[in-house]
Amino acid sequence: MSTFLGSVWWMIVSLGVLVTFHEFGHYWVARRCGVRVLRFSVGFGKALWSRRGRDGTEFAIAALPLGGYVRMLDEREGEVAAADAPQAFNRQSVGRRIAIVAAGPLANLLLCVALLWAMFVIGRPDFAPVVGHAEGIAAAAGLQRGDTLLAVGERQTPTWSEAALALATAALDRHDTPLQVRTAAGATVSRRLRLSQLPADVDQPQAIARIGLTPRHQLLPPVIGRIEPGSAAWGVLAEGDRVTAIDGVAVANFDDIGPRVQAIGARAAMVEVRRDGERLALEITPRRRVDPQRGSYWALGIGPAMAPLPAYDATLHHGPLAAVPAALQETGKLTRDSLGMIGRLVTGRASVENVSGPITIARYANASAQLGPAWFLNFLALLSLSLAIINLLPIPVLDGGHLLYYLIELVKGSPLSERAMVAGQYIGLALLAGLMGLAFYNDILQLLR
Template identity: 65%
Template sequence: MSEFIGSVWWLLVSLGVLVTFHEFGHYWVARRCGVKVLRFSVGFGKPLWMRRDRNGTEFAIAAIPLGGYVKMLDEREGDVDPADAAQAFNRQHVFKRIAIVVAGPIANLILCVALFWLMFVIGRPDYAPAVGQVEGLAAQSGLARGDIIVAIGERATPTTTEAGMALLSAALDRSDVAMRVHGDDGRETVRTLRLSKLPAGIDERELLNHTGLIWRHQLLPAVIGRVLPNRPAWGVLAEADRVTAIDGEPVRSWADVAPLVDALGRRGGEAMIEVQRGDDRLGFPLTPLRGENPETHKQQWMLGLEPAKGKPQPDAVLRYGPIDAIPAAFREMGRQTQDMAAMIGRAFSGRLSVENTVAGPITIARAANDNARHGTAWYLQMLALLSLSLGILNLLPIPILDGGHLLYYLIELVKGSPVSERVMAAGQFVGLALIVSLMGLAFYNDIVNNLVR
């Protein structure tokens, strides 16, 4: 229940912030252009709270928190007092109407930059893009354990988040990518990951798992969580011991333990198991025992150890100073805009399924809750991406959206007169159908991705 409540709460907070900034953009520019604003509402339906300012504008918070609106004086929507006619929206010059309409999306883009700036100043905790294990395509490219990936293509990769996004974009396009790598020896080399060899038909969400690249933080540390009774390590090794070497071979993660124990068992005899216990380095002679693995039900050589569970602590922080964070925020918005445009292009071309492109309120709510749990910087990043998405979506030339109104006004500029009421009504009908279809797809994706799978 706590996860449900948290998801609903962070969804409402996110929508509240985004809608307020979007509608404030319309409101602020409308007032500067001399248009009378009748109501500024966050949410739809019956107002739960409302107050009126000295200019006669009603500020309201409504019962249905899934959007908002700014209602302006307009002769097309009702009778207007002749004394106020000059303040009506429809009486304004087309350039003023364009400015008022575009102000909402621009407010979202400004908010996006501000949120990215704040995220960079606070610092987003993350993991270093260090290679933990390679197989398949990653091994064929020459990547090795301990390599630090500095850049993928032209994109710098200070953390695994940036590296993952760059890899996913290339994997979706089945494009080979050059990776600039710092090796264990301190030298910098360029490796080419042949993502063009990825097989067809893989679910987009599983693509990165097929690159053969496993990050260091994804591997369990070689810390003992439990010693099984009546096994070789019982009474010798202890919980919280960190295994550092087996028979002289270094152990860097729990994934190294089973292969080294198996090799030791096949060789026969005992060998030294080295562990870190507190501040002490200790060594114990142990001989593996062959038995059945309770998870796989297969025979294997074992010492009787289980790993300690738990998530590894972040070992990298994406942070800039207040001044350096300004250009970094603009660069991030530009990069994310390119990524979104590419995703839309892939969806239209069929290279990306729409079920992984359009997200609904359930997905957004869960993402908001998860990012909030990770910390302020992660939540700010998600909010910035939502603000960017809202700004771009509203600029699409679909009637009902801001972009649709802009299209009408651009046509008016070309032809010298407003678009007819009949054309606008037909456009509104088409736009409403498109929006309802998009919302239906979003809810369908939510049900399939979050409730069925």
């Protein structure tokens, strides 16, 4: 299956599952409150399949799988017989209407917990949070190769994914952050990352690199993949050479080459390589370069050869009972992170480029599915939580907007006027259209990049 078709398929599967649970939450509570549900639809547009339940509800799967809805009996949407009026949504008490509307996001929240529980029970393979190379802020904090990150701030980091997310979040706030580290020698020590020294333009995707931290599993072998024409290495080294030592000092990873070249400076040095099974010692003199970000430095003019990631060496796993509190804690942590990101977007501390749309969702759905069931469950859980949070935003058209209306009605003692609600709907549609436009723009920008 191609990447495009895989992305489309897994997005349909993801949205189908999440929308079904969301709308089922509305449906289930509405029926318990005595409201007649006319239609339960997964998707919009023409029905591809439908059947009528014993309670009279029409269940349908529609052609456009980008959402869904539950249509209830409502006097505001058409004429209702006097005998059926008690079953109309608009005739219910404010408390019941609040319960029905809130049930959709709550269903997604419960689904998030269930999916995370399943992920923990299956076990999510990952990489150990071991430092491969440290420079800049990371090196200044005392991090060294072989150190294992045990905690970032108050957050435990059993795998690299947890460590990366915690570091990226802390970097956005630019607060100095304590680390708990186990050194290569086995001692547990504390370090402190001076994230307040990060420049103001650092965004979440760039955070780890700008901190100066490379995890062990991302270290590249010291194999030359490209040589820049006219550089110090041009005509001396060759693509495919494996660098084994520079100036008599052994080289284990490609990241070892840079510091050795800086130590050599302008003098000639012997670079030992393996080429076609032979050991060669070649003399090279580094050349000075000036970069607006790095400043002045010495370079050979070589780039690494790409290599596949190594095998996973850590697993995030709990037994069925231990997975229950773990799933609840993870849901709470993800909720705080999501709300924190919304707050940063609103205040301008995070770039609006972090707002993603359906294209990015489809790409991540496909990528997580390829990584295995545990990773796909993790993706679904995060997406389900995001759907719950977005729907609770106080924007008319969304569930949160309706809840806002009902809370105002509770305080006011009477419903908002039709004019006020219509104005709110227009505002909500405008905000939603703007948000969707921004999301599509970011999606296309990412594809172009």
